[in-house]
Amino acid sequence: MRAVVFAYHNVGVRCLQVLLARGVDVALVVTHADNPAEAIWFDSVAALCAERGIPYITPTDPASPELFAQVRAAAPDYLFSFYYRHMLPAALLALAPRGAYNMHGSLLPKYRGRAPVNWAVLHGETETGATLHEMTAKPDAGAIIAQVAVPILPDDTAHEVFGKVTVAAEQALWQVLPALLAGSAPRLPNALASGSYFGGRTPADGRIDWRQPAQVIYNLHRAVAPPYPGAWTVIGEETYTIAKARLEVRSARDFAQNLAPGLAVADGRILGIGGDGRVLHIHALLNGGRAVSPIDLQHALATHPALPIPPKKGVEIQ
Structure with a gap:
């Protein structure tokens, strides 16, 4: 044949x-x-x-x-x-x-x-x-x-x-x-x-809406994690991309400070807070391909607080 x-x-x-x-x-x-x-x-x-x-x-x-x-x-x-x-x-x-x-x-x-x-x-x-x-x-x-x-x-x-x-x-x-x-x-x-x-997906579809439940945000991260372009958010004019993360058992209420939806630093770790108060532990965060430390992120947040901006919608045909 x-x-x-x-x-x-x-x-x-x-x-x-x-x-x-x-x-x-x-x-x-x-x-x-x-x-x-x-x-x-x-x-x-x-x-x-x-x-x-x-x-x-x-x-x-x-x-x-x-x-x-x-x-x-x-x-x-x-x-x-x-x-x-x-x-x-x-x-x-x-x-x-x-x-x-x-x-x-x-x-x-x-x-x-x-x-x-x-x-x-x-x-x-x-x-x-x-x-x-x-x-x-x-x-x-x-x-x-x-x-x-x-x-x-x-x-x-x-x-x-x-x-x-x-x-x-x-x-x-x-x-x-x-x-x-x-x-x-x-x-x-x-x-x-x-x-x-x-339909198809573009890198723009990876923008995180921090108002969503943490499980939804985690699923987005998993769906576009490297080698795909990654789930990302903006602080000031800088784009931060999650390279590796896990969904935590603990919620935002388990930490000493008041943690709003978005990126945060607590207990020396980088966290992502979902709109339902559940937490992602972000093990690797990138800015322009460079690894971001908790101290780097803390400084960026002090200068330009991140806002839970909704993502651009991808093409979806049912």
Whole structure:
């Protein structure tokens, strides 16, 4: 069986390796050129292709006639998309007579759309996973072929959960691929009405609203903690980003001084006080990439008290 594979990121690398291990003839890989403005913390599909001698290209427009001609010339039986960042036109999908399949980082139909792992952590989910599904013109809407679930522990960051989802994607594809190639894979309904759809996130969406309950603030931190841009707040004209934190058992009332919502220093520690009085112990706080000590923060707060400013809302489509 021949396949054209659209792939990027760790999921792209691992799932491409599964295809190769199962004996699929990968005729062409379509990936992205890394963006120099983006922090590249993940593995490279292009590097894997170079190592394995697989032809690969990095077009900017998935709807271009040139890409269509290259995919058609590869004469694929199957088309796969593994964390490729663009929607593929229906005309491209039709070039694969035995089907086009995408690996999505959630338990569909929940968290269709962009950044599914980050959204799941942000909403305090206790479980997510990876889903292989048929590709259609509508995003993440085709029949479900395979799913593997993973837990989200209370202190897991999105980066840690993404590692689990990568393994889940590898397992899902490995388990169902023989049946898929034999034409006997299951096609389960993707009940969109019982799911959800979310748009992309930007660094601006990480701004903390200290009036929110501490658990909500903690979930935001976990969802965007490094290597993502981080949850942040402003003191004066300076931006402070939480790099590492834990939700405390104690509340603001357990400290000697009166602690208002926002950043604070107490008992020689940096704290974040939620609107419900619960406390985050901030183990690492950054300002311009530089570590901020409790004394540094105390001085900044004395000069410019922080205000519980609401964040800019991200794009959210239900």
